[in-house]
Amino acid sequence: MSTLTPDYSSHDLPHVHDVTEGLAPVLPLADLAAVVRGEVALPGSEAYIQAATPWNVAVVSTPAAVVIASDAADVVAAVVFANTHDLNIEVRSTGHGALELLDRSRPTLLVHTGRLVEIVINPVTRRIRVGAGVRWQQVLDAAAGHGFGALAGSSPNVGVVGYLTGGGLSPVGRSFGFANDLVTAFDVVTGDGxxxxxxxxxxxxxxWALRGGKGALGVVTAVEFELLDVPRIYGGCLYFDGADAERVVEAWRAWTASLPEQASTSLAILRLPAMPAVPPPLAGRCTVAVRFAWVGDPAEGARVAEAISTVAPVIFGGLDVLPFNALGMIHSDPVDPMPTHERGVLLRELPEQAVQTLLAVAGPQAECPQVIVELRLLGGAFARPPREPSAVCHRDAAYSLLTIGIAAPPIIEATAGHAAAVIAAVAPWSDGGSTPNFGASSDPAIVARQYDPATLARLATLTASYDPHARMVASHAVRAAAGLVQS
Structure with a gap:
């Protein structure tokens, strides 16, 4: 039997009133608490605050209660309860990729999967099974113990499931493809319970739908996928002064046009604040970061990287042989929660004119409120068809562009407006597509650009089959984007 937070017994638990849009339904949460092994956390409690607060604290989340699941049976109980009492279902583990509610006509139950932390590796088959609460750094460290790598993203602090269901763009992805192409199985509680x-x-x-469809069909409780027979890589990050931005960005553009698949790289124009977590050479100024990863002979990787590492003076960072579980050092993404605004778009090409246009809106001379404006080289293995078809689209894109800014007063309007201006500026070199993991949104117009029309239509149809009452918050924008009327 679960415990409740605050410390009410299942017999004297008061009814809880939802705080969403002034609704006040009476929910018999004691009935739910009686059938789950985890916790039912109530508004105002510390457990509720910790579980309901997403990593992106700009997203407001006010569920009627939080089910902190201890196993898949708890997730089933939560989804059945939501169906019985006409509730939306949010899902959270690390809190990355949280979405604003599109449908506020009914209250929400949050299912938190952070306690589902199993990690089981079969070193013979080179496969791993992980629970929905596992983060990528845990996978990288466990895999390293067997001499393997894992196709984690730029931030190993994010959850495995959210990253994989959104595709998965790894810093070594040009060598291996999308991370969810290596997935072999999911355990999932669909919206019908x-x-x-x-x-x-x-x-x-x-x-098919779970690999690319994010959480639109249900709550993933565990995932199984292949590891990489790669114990180490060559790579790191080179930081240049913003004064050299035009030279560095143009050199990077030309360099990436012919890189082999062993090489993966991204470039970021940074405006990092002066704070303790930021190295002094990068704080309070505009800099340009070139990230690089090479799978193969380190000497060959160093030779390939020389063309970019010598284009201007390096003010911080370097390249070296890295154990695979140090993959996160390449991007050094922030760990602490913050209010962020992200927008992404895919580019079909990056000619010299596109670089000049981007520098005009985001370079060192621009009035740019973004903390990061990033270009990521795609192609290589990303462009190859997967072994099993999936809902991941736009595999023919050449680059991705991402803006990340602070989503807090008084600059949120400037951040959002500038991000839209950046996307508009590069429109001549883009078909308008984007990816689910970059710039997570519940805006149907944005979600529609993450898929081609056939994929979006199939996803929406499958959500109607597996989640007939549209419980899953992540399904609402998919259905709206496809023009389906939610029941």
Missing amino acids: ELRRATATENSALF
Whole structure:
């Protein structure tokens, strides 16, 4: 039997009133507490605040209660309860990628999967099974113990499940493709309250949708995928002064046009604040970061990187042989929660004119409120068809562009307006597509650009099959984007 937070017994638990949009439904949460092993956390409690607060603290989350699940059966109980009492279902683990509610006509139950932390590695098959509460750094460290790597993203602090269901762009992805192309199975509680296993041969349509469809069909409780037989890489990050931005960005553009698949790279124009976590050479100024990863002979990687490492004086950072579980050092993404605004778009090409246009709106001379404006080289293995079809689209994109700024008063309007201006500026070299993990949004217009029309239509149809009452918050924008009327 679960414990409740605050410390009420299941017999004297008061009814809880939802705080969303002035609604006040009476929910028998004691009934839910009686059938789950985890916690039911109530508004105002410390457990509720910790579980309901997303990593992006700009996203407001006020569920009627939080089910902090201890196993898949708890997730089933939570989804069944939501169906019985006409509730939306939010899902959270690390809190990255949190979405604003699109449908506020009914209250919300948050399912928190942070306690689902199993990690099981089969070193013979080079496969791993992890729970929905596991973060990538835990996977990287566990895999390293067997001499393996894992196709984690730029921030190993994010959750495995959210990253994989959104595609997964790794700092070594040009060598191996999208991370969710290596997924072999999901355990998922779909929106109808059923615990299902999805593989290429079992619930294959669900398996297709979960790889790219984010959380639109249900609550993933565990995922299984292949590890990499790669114990180390060559790479790191080179930081240049903003005064050299035009030279560095143009050199990077030319350099990336012919890089082999062993190389993955991104470039970021940074305006990092002066704070203790920021190295002094980078604080309070405009700099340019070139990230690089090479899979293969380090000497060959150093030779390939020389063309960019010598283009201007390096003011911080360097390249070296890294154990694979140090992958996060390449981007050094922030760990602490913050209010952020992200917008992303995919580019089909990056000619010299596109670089000049981008520098005009985001370079050192521009009035740019963004903390990061990033270009990421795609192509290589990203462009190859997966072994099993999935809902990941736009594989033919050449680059991704991402803006990240602070989403807090008094600059939020400037941040959002400038991000839109950046996206508009590069429109001549883009088809308007984007990816689910970069610039997470519940705006149907943005979600529509994450998929091609056929994929979006199929995703929406599958959400209607597996989540017939549209409980999953992540499904609302998918249905709206596809023009489906929610029930």
